[in-house]
Structures are given as C-alpha cells and as structure tokens.
Amino acid sequence: MTTTTVDSPLRTNPRALASGSLTAVRRHPLVVVLVAMVLVFQLSTGSFVDTANLRGIATDAATIAIVAVPLALLVISGYLDLSVGSTLALGGLVGGWLAGQQGQSPVVAVLGALAAGAAVGAVNGVLCCYLGLSAFIVTLGMLTAVRGLAQQLFPLPLSDFGTGFAWLGGARIAGIAAPVVIAALVLAAGALFLALTPAGRHVFAIGVNREAAYLSGINIRRTPFALFVLTGAAAALAGAIRASVLDSAVAGTSGAGFELTVLTAVLLGGVALTGGTGSIFGVLLGVLFLGCLQNGLTLLSVPTFWQLMAQGVALVAGAALAYFGPKATR
Amino acid sequence: MTKPPRIGPASRRRFLTLSGGAVAATALAAAGCAGPEKTASAGKAADGSPAGARSLTKIGLDYPFTQLPLYTTLVKLSTAAAKKHDVSLVTTSDASNADTQATNLTTWVTQKVPAIVSFPMVFEATEKIAKAALDAGLIWVTYGGSLENQSADIQFSFLEGGRLLGEAAARWAEEELGGKGKVAFLTDSTIQLGRERTKGMIDAFTKLAPGVDVVAREQAIDPDTGLSKSNAILAKHPDLSIILGITDAAAYGGYKALQQAGRKKDDAKTFVGGQDGSAPSLLAIKQGTFYRASAALAPKDIAAAIVGVPLAVAAGKADPSAEVPITLVRRSDGAKIDALLAQNA
Numbered sequence: 001m002t003t004t005t006v007d008s009p010l011r012t013n014p015r016a017l018a019s020g021s022l023t024a025v026r027r028h029p030l031v032v033v034l035v036a037m038v039l040v041f042q043l044s045t046g047s048f049v050d051t052a053n054l055r056g057i058a059t060d061a062a063t064i065a066i067v068a069v070p071l072a073l074l075v076i077s078g079y080l081d082l083s084v085g086s087t088l089a090l091g092g093l094v095g096g097w098l099a100g101q102q103g104q105s106p107v108v109a110v111l112g113a114l115a116a117g118a119a120v121g122a123v124n125g126v127l128c129c130y131l132g133l134s135a136f137i138v139t140l141g142m143l144t145a146v147r148g149l150a151q152q153l154f155p156l157p158l159s160d161f162g163t164g165f166a167w168l169g170g171a172r173i174a175g176i177a178a179p180v181v182i183a184a185l186v187l188a189a190g191a192l193f194l195a196l197t198p199a200g201r202h203v204f205a206i207g208v209n210r211e212a213a214y215l216s217g218i219n220i221r222r223t224p225f226a227l228f229v230l231t232g233a234a235a236a237l238a239g240a241i242r243a244s245v246l247d248s249a250v251a252g253t254s255g256a257g258f259e260l261t262v263l264t265a266v267l268l269g270g271v272a273l274t275g276g277t278g279s280i281f282g283v284l285l286g287v288l289f290l291g292c293l294q295n296g297l298t299l300l301s302v303p304t305f306w307q308l309m310a311q312g313v314a315l316v317a318g319a320a321l322a323y324f325g326p327k328a329t330r
Numbered sequence: 331m332t333k334p335p336r337i338g339p340a341s342r343r344r345f346l347t348l349s350g351g352a353v354a355a356t357a358l359a360a361a362g363c364a365g366p367e368k369t370a371s372a373g374k375a376a377d378g379s380p381a382g383a384r385s386l387t388k389i390g391l392d393y394p395f396t397q398l399p400l401y402t403t404l405v406k407l408s409t410a411a412a413k414k415h416d417v418s419l420v421t422t423s424d425a426s427n428a429d430t431q432a433t434n435l436t437t438w439v440t441q442k443v444p445a446i447v448s449f450p451m452v453f454e455a456t457e458k459i460a461k462a463a464l465d466a467g468l469i470w471v472t473y474g475g476s477l478e479n480q481s482a483d484i485q486f487s488f489l490e491g492g493r494l495l496g497e498a499a500a501r502w503a504e505e506e507l508g509g510k511g512k513v514a515f516l517t518d519s520t521i522q523l524g525r526e527r528t529k530g531m532i533d534a535f536t537k538l539a540p541g542v543d544v545v546a547r548e549q550a551i552d553p554d555t556g557l558s559k560s561n562a563i564l565a566k567h568p569d570l571s572i573i574l575g576i577t578d579a580a581a582y583g584g585y586k587a588l589q590q591a592g593r594k595k596d597d598a599k600t601f602v603g604g605q606d607g608s609a610p611s612l613l614a615i616k617q618g619t620f621y622r623a624s625a626a627l628a629p630k631d632i633a634a635a636i637v638g639v640p641l642a643v644a645a646g647k648a649d650p651s652a653e654v655p656i657t658l659v660r661r662s663d664g665a666k667i668d669a670l671l672a673q674n675a
Binding site: 007045047050052053056059060103151156157159160170186224242245246247248251252254255256280294296298299301305 | 399483558
C-alpha cells in the first residue's frame, strides 16, 4: 500500500505563499501601517517592543477588544451601539459593589455585572430590533441614561473590592494577563462565529440587505437582538475587568469616551458603518493600531496637544487606507 | 410575494403613544415636585447693592463637573447646610460643558434666582453673565477664583495645592532617595484649575529636588488614563520612583500601574501623591502604602462657604468672601483622613 502525502500548495509553492500574503495585505492594508508604526516607534524609543511594554499594550487593548468584537458583529448586521461607555461604567460598579460592599464571591460579582450589561443590551435590542427605532438615537439616549443611572445608584467612588475580584484583572494564566486571555478567547469566538456558523453568515446577510435576508428565511430580529445583548454583556465584563485592575470605580468618569474608542477600532479594522462588511482580524488590527499609537506617543513624550493632533491624523490616514484599499471579507 | 414585515408598525405606534404619555406624566410630576418658585427676596435687592441687608430663601449652586464624586458630596453637604438657614438649594447640570453652563446660568439670571454660586469653566466667558446677574439685583458668588463682576468669592488656591504636594514629594526624595531618582507628572493643561495645580506641583518639586530626573509630563486626570500612561512610562523607566498627579484619580491609576509592575504596596523607595482627597486615595494613604500624600480640600468647609458667603452678602457684611484652606494629608494624619472619609461617605 502506498501512502501519498499531499502538501498544501502554500507549503510547496513559495509564489503561492507570497501571493497569499499579498492578498491578506490587500484586504487589510492597516497591517502595513501597523508594522511601519511599530518600526518607527522601536527605532525612535528603543524600548517599544520590550516585553514589559508589549504586555502593557496588550493589557490596555484587551478591554477594547472584548467590546470591539460583538460591536463589530452588530455593525456588520447594520446596527450600532453607542452606549457601551456607560454600560462599561455600570458593569464595573455593579461588579465592584457586589464583590466589595456585599462581600459576594467574584463569580457572583462578574455574573451580576454581566446581567446588568445584558439588561442594557436587551433594552437597546428591543427598541431597535423589535420596535424599529433608530439604533443611533436609542443608544445615544442610553449612553446618557445609563450614565445617569450609574451616578444615581453609585454617587460616590467604590474601592477595595478584595483579592478574589482582583484576580479578574491581575491574574496571569501561563504568564499572560487574564484580560488578554479573555480578549483572545472573545476574538477567537467571534472569528469562528462569523466564519463557521450559519448565524455568522446571517449577520452579513442582514447587514447587506435586510429585506432579502428576510425573504431568505432569516430571522432578522433575533440575531441583532442577541448581538445587542452580547455587546452590553461584553461592555459590562470590560467594566468589571477595569474595576478589578484599578480596585476602584467612579460612576461619572469610568468609561467616558470609551464608545468612540471602540467604534474607531471597529471602523479602522475595515468594518463598514453601513453594514455587511468586516472581519474579526480587521478588528484586531484596529485595536492594536490604537493601542500602539497611544503607547508610542507616550513613550516619545510627545506634548499633550501634539499627541491629540497626531492621533487624529493617524486615525484619518488609517481610515483612508482602509477605505481606498480593497473591501474586506464578506 | 411575501413582503418582509416593517418592524412592528403597530407596536411602535403603541410604544410611541405610551412613551409620550409617560414622558408627559414624568414632566408634570417633576414640575409638581419642583413646585412653583417661592417668592425670593431678590426683589428687595433690585438696586443691585450687595451691601443692603436682605433675606435669602434660595441659593443656586452651579458646579459644572457633575461627573466628579465631589459634586455629589458638595450637593449633599450644601443642601444640609442651607436647610439649617431655611434656605433651599438648587443646582445646575452642566455636564462639564462650558456652553451648557452659560445657558444654565443665563436661565437662572432670567428666572432671578436670588443668589448664584458659580464655578466658571471659562472665567472670561462668565463675566457678562455675572454682570447681568448683578444688574438684575442678584447676588453673584464666584467659586474657585474671582471675576470683575461679583458680589464675593470663594477662593481656593489650586496653585497652593500643587505646591504642597510638590514640596512634600521633593522633601521625601531628598530624605529617602538622596535627592536622586525619577519622577513622572500626570498633569492637566485643558482648564485653568488644572493648569494652576500642574504649575504649583512641578515648580515646587523641581525647585526643591533638582537632582531628580523628570522623565514624563503626561496629560491624565482619570484613573484609566493614569494607569495606561504610567504603564507606558514604566516600560521605559522601570526604576521610576515618584508619580505625582494633578488629581487623586490619575495618581491612583499610577499607583496601580506600579503595583502591576511588581512594586510592593509599601515599597519604601516609591512615592505616589495626588490632589483632591478622594476616598480610594485616602484609604491607600491610611493603609500605609506608597500612596503617601494628597492635597485635600474638606468638602464640609466648601459646603459651609457655598451657603455662608451668599448669606453674608445678603446680610450686608463688609467682607463676605471666604478662602477654603487646602491641607496636605499624610499617613500620620489619621484623624484628618477619617474626618474626610466621613464627609465623603
């Protein structure tokens, strides 16, 4: 009996490998910008790719990635959630309150935070998916309403959440910070969901054309509703992680402006605001782009106002590149 | 061909009707709760003279930074202090927006709220409104600074707060580090308060500890930014020994970054300090960690001034203004920390 080994064309053919890489770069031109940015920061600071610094970037970016993944799915399906900053604050406060003042176990605290976030997401989902209200208006309103609710419930800062709750933000799993591991799992789950499940394909279908999706037998309400709930829960989880890292949470300031940061990462990653287009790999690139930019500018000791200008210019450049490059995966 | 459903047209209509009714009911209820404005004694002061004695039944507190925990504490303590004098306290909701603040203040002047205590976000922009208030015979008290057009003011020296912290850290560096080491400043250059605190802190520190290397001056006023900026600074300068913050919140982020970098909570060669006297920072100081100092204002003193100064103006007192002292709180100030924590509780 003879055994035949079939090599992948990429392994046997360097030209195919090069062509594949080129296609990936064409789909995600942000890769080039990211690599160039890392090189520039490393050459000018000498410490950008140090392990400690990369760890810091990954930890900072983890909470953005955790929210960016479900938000990207929501945007691909043609919706939007601007309330994630306030939901993050509410999640952190509820989790911290349960762990600290109520003396609950960290598991209960995290579940409480997730429930609070999911509740916000469910309200968004009902109003947008079932009552057909504008996602922009609804979630903008919820951004303010949830912030007000958080301030009303927790007017004073919470702190001292105990060592159990500190695990969530401070533990290391195989040498990697727990938030980074959670973010990696969320990214993997999001990518697999989009690529391998029928519901993942439905997300694209709903985003491209809702009527056509309906006529194809897709439930055009349930999937986006579930994504709203997931986005709320993810934002609350990110809030609990931040509260755990800082061992404190403040209703008025936690997560302020976070919604724009996450949305920027999602759009930079090539997800179209009009829906129907995007990939989780692109979202990862967007998140890394923002994390590296912020960190590099701090390492370079760029003065505050120049930092703001540089961030703005880099974001416009990145977005232009994503726009003029070939469209990402559908 | 089957038409796809428009998402819930009937239920949407019903929803809009119900929500419209709910909003209207809430508005009516809120209006009912607020009640009609009682006759304030502003009319008695229609001549605009602050010296004429008059009674006061209502004070408007305009504190724009509603997102800060201090806002809640101030409103609570000021309301209690006002109640003791049979005065009601009303507040604005500016959400840290200078335009919203201007609109709210103009509304108060139009409504003739008899005494307004305002913390202007942009002092120059508030002059006109303050003048309009005085022209309408109202009492105008400037909080945190002075205007040309005002009845009196409540002063804090933000510069002094920064100076106290900078000096304390510099002295510690001289004693514990032999005048060497590395310092990072978490600063603010966006508002006057921040600029003054930053200047006081950096000038005092660099003057008294010239041998300490200033490795970073980064914008950070909240704990998230403080953490993220400090992480980046620590990656480049792992031997960073001092972090000073323009707010306790930012400094607390730096404190957590140092801990994440492996620094023990009570490391003898590390100093973190901030300004405000916020609860998490006070607790960290009390526990004997390397969070060693905070330049704090006592909310009770501020609340007393918020009520006392307009009353003094109304009573025609010669020098009605007040200066609220800023004190540096350290681990040895256990009683002071407890008192501040109680006021924030």
